[in-house]
Amino acid sequence: MIETTDLTRRYGALTAVDGISFRVEPGEVLGFLGPNGAGKSTTMRMLAGFIAPTSGTARICGHDVERDPLAAKRCLGYLPEGAPSYGEMSVRGFLGFIADLRGLEGNTRRLRLDYVIERLQLGQVLEQSIETLSKGFRRRVGLAQAVVHDPPVLILDEPTDGLDPNQKHEVRGLIADMARDKLIVVSTHILEEVGAVCTRAIIIARGRIVADDTPQGLAARSRYHDAVSFALDDIGAVDGIRDSLAALPGVVAVEVQERERRLTALPREPGPALLAAVTDWAAQQRVTLRDLRLESGRLDDVFRSITA
Amino acid sequence: MRTVAILFRRELASYFATPLAYVFILIFLVLAAAFTFYLGSFYERGQADLAPFFNFHPWLYLFLIPAISMRLWAEERKSGSIELLMTQPLTLAQAVVAKFLAAWAFAGLALALTFPIWITVNWLGSPDNGAIIAGYVGSLLMAGGFLAIGSCMSALTRNQVIAFISAVVVCFAFLLAGFPLVLDAFRGWAPGVVVDAIAQLSFLTHFEALSKGVLDLRDLLYFGLTITFFLIATAIVLDVRKSQ
Numbered sequence: 092m093i094e095t096t097d098l099t100r101r102y103g104a105l106t107a108v109d110g111i112s113f114r115v116e117p118g119e120v121l122g123f124l125g126p127n128g129a130g131k132s133t134t135m136r137m138l139a140g141f142i143a144p145t146s147g148t149a150r151i152c153g154h155d156v157e158r159d160p161l162a163a164k165r166c167l168g169y170l171p172e173g174a175p176s177y178g179e180m181s182v183r184g185f186l187g188f189i190a191d192l193r194g195l196e197g198n199t200r201r202l203r204l205d206y207v208i209e210r211l212q213l214g215q216v217l218e219q220s221i222e223t224l225s226k227g228f229r230r231r232v233g234l235a236q237a238v239v240h241d242p243p244v245l246i247l248d249e250p251t252d253g254l255d256p257n258q259k260h261e262v263r264g265l266i267a268d269m270a271r272d273k274l275i276v277v278s279t280h281i282l283e284e285v286g287a288v289c290t291r292a293i294i295i296a297r298g299r300i301v302a303d304d305t306p307q308g309l310a311a312r313s314r315y316h317d318a319v320s321f322a323l324d325d326i327g328a329v330d331g332i333r334d335s336l337a338a339l340p341g342v343v344a345v346e347v348q349e350r351e352r353r354l355t356a357l358p359r360e361p362g363p364a365l366l367a368a369v370t371d372w373a374a375q376q377r378v379t380l381r382d383l384r385l386e387s388g389r390l391d392d393v394f395r396s397i398t399a
Numbered sequence: 400m401r402t403v404a405i406l407f408r409r410e411l412a413s414y415f416a417t418p419l420a421y422v423f424i425l426i427f428l429v430l431a432a433a434f435t436f437y438l439g440s441f442y443e444r445g446q447a448d449l450a451p452f453f454n455f456h457p458w459l460y461l462f463l464i465p466a467i468s469m470r471l472w473a474e475e476r477k478s479g480s481i482e483l484l485m486t487q488p489l490t491l492a493q494a495v496v497a498k499f500l501a502a503w504a505f506a507g508l509a510l511a512l513t514f515p516i517w518i519t520v521n522w523l524g525s526p527d528n529g530a531i532i533a534g535y536v537g538s539l540l541m542a543g544g545f546l547a548i549g550s551c552m553s554a555l556t557r558n559q560v561i562a563f564i565s566a567v568v569v570c571f572a573f574l575l576a577g578f579p580l581v582l583d584a585f586r587g588w589a590p591g592v593v594v595d596a597i598a599q600l601s602f603l604t605h606f607e608a609l610s611k612g613v614l615d616l617r618d619l620l621y622f623g624l625t626i627t628f629f630l631i632a633t634a635i636v637l638d639v640r641k642s643q
């Protein structure tokens with residue numbers, strides 16, 4: 092369990108994190124979103140015990156990060172932003188070092204190391220020094236050190252940054268696997284990731300929480316929520332079609348993307364009613380609808396509208 | 400204790416993971432020998448002792464010890480690995496002590512590798528080996544003092560060059576604290592007690608007694624306290640600046 096109360100961090104006159112309070116339970120995967128510089132990393136660093144809050148408290152598994160930092164850190168696996176490590180060490184040496192610091196011994200140590208090496212596919216680079224590895228491998232080494240002691244709470248600062256799509260898929264799979272019995276906090280600015288792995292999302296802007304909702308709930312705030320979109324064979328007659336569509340009572344506006352020959356009708360009220368209205372209209376007007384879609388909402392649109 | 404041992408092992412191994420360790424030891428041995436035989440006139444003096452050897456250690460350390468200490472914390476801060484380290488279940492004190500001990504052990508190893516000169520002097524004559532051991536102890540303690548200062552300077556910056564230069568300057572001030580160069584800067588305005596106290600801080604005075612074979616408790620205590628003071632200062636500096 093993670094619980095923060097009025098967590099605040101100031102750097103001189105700048106308030107990086109401004110009174111953040113939230114509570115996360117095991118089984119949740121919390122996505123931490125926000126523009127660069129919004130306070131995501133500062134918040135995570137306070138949770139991980141790397142920097143002290145100016146005021147307010149944070150508890151990890153019931154342990155206050157300031158009063159009982161060692162107990163809090165023991166419950167925690169943390170991947171710092173950029174996945175720093177000791178470049179001159181070999182992957183095997185580095186993971187062994189972390190396992191030792193985490194107090195793993197004997198058979199448990201061997202089994203856990205084997206597990207993370209296998210799970211993050213590090214077998215082929217075990218003897219290489221970390222500084223010679225690609226960005227993707229380094230990120231995976233960072234993830235491996237965060238989970239080697241099987242912690243109940245995981246805090247991952249941009250875990251998929253710099254990975255290729257296959258590796259991203261792998262890491263998301265790993266997060267989803269671990270999510271069953273753990274509490275995971277992931278920061279990201281890749282919005283598709285939120286829908287893919289998170290059960291809940293908190294959006295931070297200028298050090299404050301501006302939204303705290305499920306990914307579906309956030310998407311529903313989009314003006315594209317329950318919008319109907321379709322493509323046309325011929326964009327030539329688009330003006331007439333757009334005006335006719337916009338005249339429907341359930342439609343508040345129509346957007347046209349010329350390159351994709353796509354029209355999007357934004358609903359006046361949420362609900363699936365617009366889809367039926369648009370299909371009826373198309374039959375009447377003899378317009379052929381290609382690739383008809385009922386949109387669930389666009390996170391990037393919500394993100395922009397609440398953080399800009 | 401276990402945590403300190405784990406950190407110590409990693410740190411010490413990291414010296415040998417790069418050519419740094421070998422280059423350092425080689426340069427240290429070559430310079431120590433060159434100073435002893437050429438500047439110290441080891442043979443010409445015709446005395447079976449290691450005074451010409453130990454006399455140059457303060458000056459050798461002045462530049463070589465900051466070369467070891469500069470990376471202690473500056474590198475961790477620059478690469479960001481300090482964030483990884485300090486979010487493991489360990490205390491700042493454990494990290495500061497373990498890193499210092501590893502650097503000290505490394506300096507000790509370089510010092511121990513000067514043993515051929517001890518064999519040489521025993522082969523040429525019959526020196527007072529007790530005095531030589533006291534000289535080695537004194538030299539090791541002085542290296543520790545320099546390293547502790549260097550550790551503190553390294554914690555102050557992310558830049559290893561700045562860490563090196565500031566460590567050299569502070570070490571130089573400590574080395575010469577008993578000499579007019581430093582004392583004159585204080586005589587004009589500071590009360591006599593302060594000037595006397597500063598004069599007592601000189602590495603050189605404390606080391607000279609030890610290198611002559613006099614194991615005085617006060618000299619041992621002096622180096623012990625200097626090391627402790629600068630390690631505490633390192634921890635305080637890190638606590639304030641580690642995330643910047």
